[in-house]
Amino acid sequence: MIFSLFGRGADIDARKRTFLAIGSFLLPLLVWCLVSYAPFVWHPKVLVTDPGGVDYFQVDMLVDKAMFKDEVANMEQSHLALPVGRPSNPIYLPAPDDVAKAFYNGFVHPPKSTDVPSMPASLWHSVQIIFWGFLISSLIGVPLGIVSGTYNLVGRLNEPFIEFFRYLPAPAFGALAVAILGIYDGPKIAIIVIGTLFQQVLIIANTTRKLETTLIEAARTLGSKNLKLLSTVVVPGILPDLYRDQRILLGWAWTYLIVAELIGTSSGITWFITQQARYQHFDNVYAAIMTIGIIGFGTDLVLGRLGRRLFPWDRTQDRQ
Amino acid sequence: MNLIEPMLPSYLDQSDEVRARFERIRQREVILEVRKLGKRYRSPQGEIEALRGIDFSVRRREFVCVIGPSGCGKSTLIRILAGLDKHTSGEALLDGKPITGPGQDRGMVFQGYSLFPWLTVKKNVMFGPRMKGEGHDQAERDAKLWLELVGLEKFADAYPHQLSGGMRQRVAIARALVNQPRILLMDEPFGALDAQTRAKMQTHLIDIWKNIDVTVLFITHDLDEAIYLADRILVLKAHPGEVQEVIEVPVPRPRTPGQFNSPEFRATKARLEALIHPAPEPLPEDEQAVKPHMIRFTDVHDNVE
Numbered sequence: 001m002i003f004s005l006f007g008r009g010a011d012i013d014a015r016k017r018t019f020l021a022i023g024s025f026l027l028p029l030l031v032w033c034l035v036s037y038a039p040f041v042w043h044p045k046v047l048v049t050d051p052g053g054v055d056y057f058q059v060d061m062l063v064d065k066a067m068f069k070d071e072v073a074n075m076e077q078s079h080l081a082l083p084v085g086r087p088s089n090p091i092y093l094p095a096p097d098d099v100a101k102a103f104y105n106g107f108v109h110p111p112k113s114t115d116v117p118s119m120p121a122s123l124w125h126s127v128q129i130i131f132w133g134f135l136i137s138s139l140i141g142v143p144l145g146i147v148s149g150t151y152n153l154v155g156r157l158n159e160p161f162i163e164f165f166r167y168l169p170a171p172a173f174g175a176l177a178v179a180i181l182g183i184y185d186g187p188k189i190a191i192i193v194i195g196t197l198f199q200q201v202l203i204i205a206n207t208t209r210k211l212e213t214t215l216i217e218a219a220r221t222l223g224s225k226n227l228k229l230l231s232t233v234v235v236p237g238i239l240p241d242l243y244r245d246q247r248i249l250l251g252w253a254w255t256y257l258i259v260a261e262l263i264g265t266s267s268g269i270t271w272f273i274t275q276q277a278r279y280q281h282f283d284n285v286y287a288a289i290m291t292i293g294i295i296g297f298g299t300d301l302v303l304g305r306l307g308r309r310l311f312p313w314d315r316t317q318d319r320q
Numbered sequence: 321m322n323l324i325e326p327m328l329p330s331y332l333d334q335s336d337e338v339r340a341r342f343e344r345i346r347q348r349e350v351i352l353e354v355r356k357l358g359k360r361y362r363s364p365q366g367e368i369e370a371l372r373g374i375d376f377s378v379r380r381r382e383f384v385c386v387i388g389p390s391g392c393g394k395s396t397l398i399r400i401l402a403g404l405d406k407h408t409s410g411e412a413l414l415d416g417k418p419i420t421g422p423g424q425d426r427g428m429v430f431q432g433y434s435l436f437p438w439l440t441v442k443k444n445v446m447f448g449p450r451m452k453g454e455g456h457d458q459a460e461r462d463a464k465l466w467l468e469l470v471g472l473e474k475f476a477d478a479y480p481h482q483l484s485g486g487m488r489q490r491v492a493i494a495r496a497l498v499n500q501p502r503i504l505l506m507d508e509p510f511g512a513l514d515a516q517t518r519a520k521m522q523t524h525l526i527d528i529w530k531n532i533d534v535t536v537l538f539i540t541h542d543l544d545e546a547i548y549l550a551d552r553i554l555v556l557k558a559h560p561g562e563v564q565e566v567i568e569v570p571v572p573r574p575r576t577p578g579q580f581n582s583p584e585f586r587a588t589k590a591r592l593e594a595l596i597h598p599a600p601e602p603l604p605e606d607e608q609a610v611k612p613h614m615i616r617f618t619d620v621h622d623n624v625e
Contacts, residue, residue, distance in 0.1 A: 214434040217404050220421075221428040222499065223451035232447075236438045313437045313479045 029096065036095035043087035053080025062091060094283040102283035103290070117272045119288060126257055126268035127295070129185060133192025133260070134253045138246065141200030146242075148201060149208025150234055159205065162198050170195035170256055174263040183264035191263060195256035200249050207241045208234065240307065240314035247303050254296045329583050331591040334570045342568055345379055345551060351502055351535045352378040352401070356410035359396055369560035370396045374410070376554055376566060378503065383529060383536045385550035387543065389596055393561030394539045398507050401537065402428045414502060424452060427496030431508040433488040435480040441491050442467065442476040448499040466494040469528065486517040493528070503535045510545070519577065522548055526575060543592045547585055548575055555595050564595055 035041050046068040051057030054071045063071075068085060075082050089095070094102075110118030148155035170191050177187030177194075211234060219233040261270035269288055276284040307314075334342070357374040360367055370393040378384050386394045399405040401412055403422035412419045414426065435444050442463050449459035467473045470490040480488055489509055496504060510518045522545060529536055540546050546553050553567040570584040579585050 212432075212434065214430055214432055215436060217402075217422075218428065218430060218434040219436075219447070219451075220404065221402050221423075221426065222448040222495065223422075223424040224447075225422075228451065232451075233436070237436070239438065311438070313481060315437075315481055 032096055035093070036089060039087040043089055045088045045090055046085040047088035048083060048085040050081075050084040052083035053078070054083050057083050062088060091280055092282050094286060098283040099286045099290070102281070103287040106284060106287055106291075117275060119269075119272060119284070119291070122267075122269045122272035122288075123291060123295070126261065126270070126292075129188050129260065129268060130192065130250075130253055130257060132185075133189045133256075134196060134250055136189065137193045137196040137200055137249075137253070141197045142204055142242070142246075145201045145204025146208050146230070146234065146238070149205035149211075150230060155205055159202065162201050166198035166202065171259045171263075174259075178264050185267070187263045188260040188267070191260035192253050192256050195260075196249055196253045199252065200245075203245050203249065204242060207245055208238050210241070211237045240311040243303075243307050243311070247300055247307075250303075251296060251300065254292070257292075328587050328590065331567065331570060331584070331587040333584075333587075334568065335572060335584075338570050338572050341573065342551075345382055348379040348381065350377045351380050351382075351415060352537070353413040353416075354401075354410070355413070357397070357400065357407050357412055358409035359393065359400065359405070360408045371400075371407070372560040372562050374561070374563055376563060378535055378537060381529075381533060381535055383538065383549055383551045384554060385546040385552075386537065386539045386554045386556065387541065387546045387592065387596065388556030388561070388564075389558045390541070391561075392556040392558040394556055395507055396561070397556075398428075398505050398537065398539050401503075402426055402505050404428075424448060424499040425502045427499055427501035427504045429489070429492045429496050429504065429506045429509045431511045433480070433485075433492050435488055435491055435495070437480055440477050440479055441472060441483070444480065444491055445495045445498050448495060452499070462498050463494075466498045467491075469497075470494045470524070484517070485513050486521055489513065489521060490524070493525070497528070497532065497534065501534065503537060506536065506538045508539050508541065511540070511542075518545075523577075525549065543589055543596070544580065546592070547571060547588050548577075548580070553588075553592070555592065557595075567591065 044065055045062045046065055048057050048059060048061045048063060048068075051059065051061075053075050057063070057071070063085075065087070068083065072082055106119035110120055144158070148158060173194055174187065174191060177190040181187045181190055215237055216229065216233055219229055224232055257268075258270050261268045266274060269292060273285050273288050276282075276288070354374050354376050357371060358369070359371040360369050362368075374397060376384075386397065388394050396405060400407045401419060403419055403426070419426075436447065439447065442460070445463035445466055446456075446459040449462050450456075454462070464473065464476070467476055470493055472487060472490055472494070475483060475487065480491065483491070492509070493504075510521050513521060525536075526549065528534075536549075538546075538549060540549075547569055548571075550569050553569060555564045555567060556562065557564045567588065569588055571579055571582065571588065572584075
């Protein structure tokens with residue numbers, strides 16, 4: 001019985017798979033709810049609802065449990081009004097419903113004043129940075145990767161250097177990028193390009209090399225050569241794998257976003273997050289972080305679906 | 321063996337009909353001529369001579385099979401003829417012109433089908449004509465014609481992965497033939513098929529060959545297949561690959577599966593077996609190390625044999 005739970009991927013039917021997928025999201029949410037709503041799990045602080053006789057207590061103030069206890073004892077001794085409060089978690093761990101409210105308010109009632117960034121505007125700015133960074137990286141990386149994978153000579157010429165370069169951490173180029181490209185979006189896009197491009201060339205070159213040589217040979221016996229061979233056999237042959245690589249690389253581009261946006265003038269979702277954290281609006285911080293996750297994961301899901309439409313002949317997708 | 325069948329004729333004996341047929345073949349022009357062809361290459365184990373002094377010629381509409389033990393270089397030979405590998409000595413001439421690279425005058429069918437998985441059956445067949453510079457409509461007409469010939473017109477819009485092995489190989493044959501090559505090179509094309517499909521494909525190939533002006537050079541390691549299909553069989557030996565004998569198959573045409581038991585067929589097969597010697601090849605070292613030590617795990621009286 002217990003062994004049936006450890007079945008191989010192929011044995012799990014579609015309904016079970018959906019169920020498990022939903023479960024994988026519900027489980028962490030459940031833990032979060034438990035920590036937030038069950039007072040006996042953690043709650044190391046006390047939220048003051050009535051300061052009583054304690055002169056430095058205020059409504060909505062968070063104090064340590066031990067300190068609250070001491071003050072209650074003090075007030076009892078001096079026969080003053082007792083402070084009232086309820087157990088609470090630290091400010092940096094808001095409850096799920098607070099985050100949900102922040103999420104809703106962030107999109108439905110964005111702030112009116114211009115000096116506070118709104119979540120949708122910040123996100124849109126970030127998405128644009130990712131888009132341009134990934135586009136520029138792909139325009140260079142994809143053709144270079146395919147050519148390196150097809151022609152050994154080209155591959156041998158550039159891959160050792162790229163292999164070296166990809167170990168240089170992209171954020172290390174931040175100052176340089178600002179010096180060259182100014183303080184606005186230029187250096188941010190550059191960091192994403194630097195972070196993605198070098199991996200991209202190597203991964204795509206590798207994918208290209210994995211194309212069956214007999215397909216190229218068959219095409220040659222059928223009269224295809226040189227550039228024609230590249231456009232009629234190599235590119236269509238690797239397209240499904242190339243698409244999959246690009247999906248993974250897009251995920252990497254997102255991971256460089258936060259660092260990139262800290263360079264020069266802070267902007268986009270990163271600026272939103274740092275601003276909100278400064279005012280201790282941690283519910284907004286969580287909402288913003290989750291939105292990044294939702295956008296990233298959502299795009300990948302959509303692209304995955306699209307891939308199945310685009311490449312009906314691709315057999316490896318059946319196994320996913 | 322000989323005591324039971326003292327009457328097995330020599331494989332060199334040809335009936336008048338068969339002799340006359342070979343006489344007619346010899347009248348035809350030479351399509352492929354291979355002269356003193358050799359191939360050496362460097363490998364981590366040192367320099368290897370894959371082929372040495374290969375000499376033979378194939379005449380128009382002749383069906384020649386190449387057979388030999390593993391490592392005799394039969395695949396290397398056909399790859400050189402297809403232009404996919406370079407030879408290091410001698411020459412290979414197609415219609416008197418030396419072969420320098422792949423070309424549409426030679427069609428190739430691979431063992432692994434190597435159909436383009438992203439193209440439908442029809443588009444796979446259209447690939448050659450399109451490379452030749454034919455327009456889409458002309459190429460499509462050609463493709464339809466050849467798909468009909470291999471009996472797959474109903475599957476024109478299917479993808480290769482939706483077809484069975486036999487059907488895929490039919491597509492591969494149509495794809496090679498649509499260019500109307502002078503010679504069709506086939507590298508163990510039916511090696512991956514099950515016995516029944518393989519027999520069907522052999523008969524089908526003979527039908528195609530009978531109806532089309534095409535010469536076939538066919539590599540196989542299956543003796544029956546070679547005798548069933550070929551006019552002549554080129555027998556290679558290994559290390560280095562050299563021509564051991566060229567056998568004129570004495571089995572009369574038209575060939576039918578019923579001939580597998582005819583005396584000519586069996587005599588030819590006996591000769592091939594003697595030449596190729598299913599030699600007890602020394603097992604690789606890691607195989608030699610495997611020595612099962614049988615322990616009885618069942619009741620002593622519980623015997624199955």
